[in-house]
Amino acid sequence: MKLYAYCLVEDVAALDATPLGISGAAVRLLRVDEFAVLVSSFDSETVAVTRENALDHAAVVRSVLDRTTPLPFRFGTLVTEQQLSSYIAARKPALQSRFALIRGCVEMSVKIIRELSPGHGASQGEITNGTTFLEEKRREIRGSEQRADEVNEIAKWLHEQVETLTRDEHVIVRPAEKLVVAAAHLVARDKISRYRETITTAREKRPELHFLLSGPWPPYSFANIELEFKSQFGVS
Numbered sequence: 001m002k003l004y005a006y007c008l009v010e011d012v013a014a015l016d017a018t019p020l021g022i023s024g025a026a027v028r029l030l031r032v033d034e035f036a037v038l039v040s041s042f043d044s045e046t047v048a049v050t051r052e053n054a055l056d057h058a059a060v061v062r063s064v065l066d067r068t069t070p071l072p073f074r075f076g077t078l079v080t081e082q083q084l085s086s087y088i089a090a091r092k093p094a095l096q097s098r099f100a101l102i103r104g105c106v107e108m109s110v111k112i113i114r115e116l117s118p119g120h121g122a123s124q125g126e127i128t129n130g131t132t133f134l135e136e137k138r139r140e141i142r143g144s145e146q147r148a149d150e151v152n153e154i155a156k157w158l159h160e161q162v163e164t165l166t167r168d169e170h171v172i173v174r175p176a177e178k179l180v181v182a183a184a185h186l187v188a189r190d191k192i193s194r195y196r197e198t199i200t201t202a203r204e205k206r207p208e209l210h211f212l213l214s215g216p217w218p219p220y221s222f223a224n225i226e227l228e229f230k231s232q233f234g235v236s
Contacts, residue, residue, distance in 0.1 A: 002045075002078045002080060003030070003040070005078075005079055005084065006037075006040075006057060007064070007073055008037055008073070009029075009035065009068050012029065012036055015028070015029060021057070022040060022042065023040075027040045027063075032085055033089065033092065035088060038070075039084075053075075054075060065106070065216070069099075069102045069219060070219075072218050073223075098222075102222055104188055105219060106187060107184055107185070107187075107220060108184070108185045108187045109212075109217065110183045111183075111212040112179070112183075112210070112211055113178050113179050113180065113209070113210040114151075114208065114210070147175045148173075151180045154173075161202045162195060162202075166195075170183070170184045184221035187216075
C-alpha cells in the first residue's frame with residue numbers, strides 16, 4: 001500500500017488531532033530523520049483530481065500552520081515509506097536550506113487587476129491593403145510594448161512597497177490580461193499586520209488598480225520540493 005504525502009514539517013512531535021485526508025483516511029506523522037511527514041494510507045495507483053480531494057489536501061497542510069511552517073508536497077504525491085526515506089536522505093541539505101528560508105513565515109498573495117484599455121486587442125476596422133495592414137501591426141506592437149512597460153512598472157512599484165516586509169517573492173506579470181500582476185510574498189508571522197496595512201495604503205495610492213489580498217497560506221509557492229521529488233523517483 002502506498003502513502004499519500006501532504007507536507008514535510010519540523011519540530012512537530014505529535015498532531016493535536018487526527019485530521020482526515022484524501023478519501024477520508026486518517027492522517028498520521030511519519031518520522032524520517034530530523035523531519036516528519038504528514039501521510040495517510042492510500043490503496044489506489046492514482047489520485048482523482050477533484051475539488052473535494054484538493055480541499056482535503058489543503059486542509060491537512062493548513063492543520064499544522066499555526067504550529068509550524070510546513071513544506072507542502074504537490075497534490076497527488078503517492079510514495080512508499082522507503083521512497084520518502086531515500087528522498088530525504090538524498091536531499092537533506094537542500095531541505096534544511098528550504099526550511100531555513102520559510103521558517104516562521106507564511107505566504108501572502110496579492111493579485112492586481114487593471115481594466116483593459118478601450119479597443120485593446122480589437123480590430124481597428126477593415127484592412128484594405130498591405131500598407132494599412134503594416135500600419136495596423138505597428139500600432140498593435142507599440143500598444144503591446146507600452147502595456148508591457150506599464151505592467152512591469154506596476155510589478156516594480158508593488159515590490160518597492162513591501163520589500164522590507166518580505167523574505168522572498170514570486171511574481172507573474174500578464175500584460176495581455178486584466179489580472180496583470182500575481183504576486184506571492186513570503187512574510188514573517190510577526191510582520192503580517194504591517195504587511196496588510198502596507199497593501200491597504202498602496203491600494204489608496206493607485207485607485208486605478210483593483211487589489212485582491214489573501215492569506216496567510218502555507219508557503220506553496222516557495223516549497224520547491226515536488227519537482228525534485230518527481231525528478232528523483234518519477235512518482236505521480
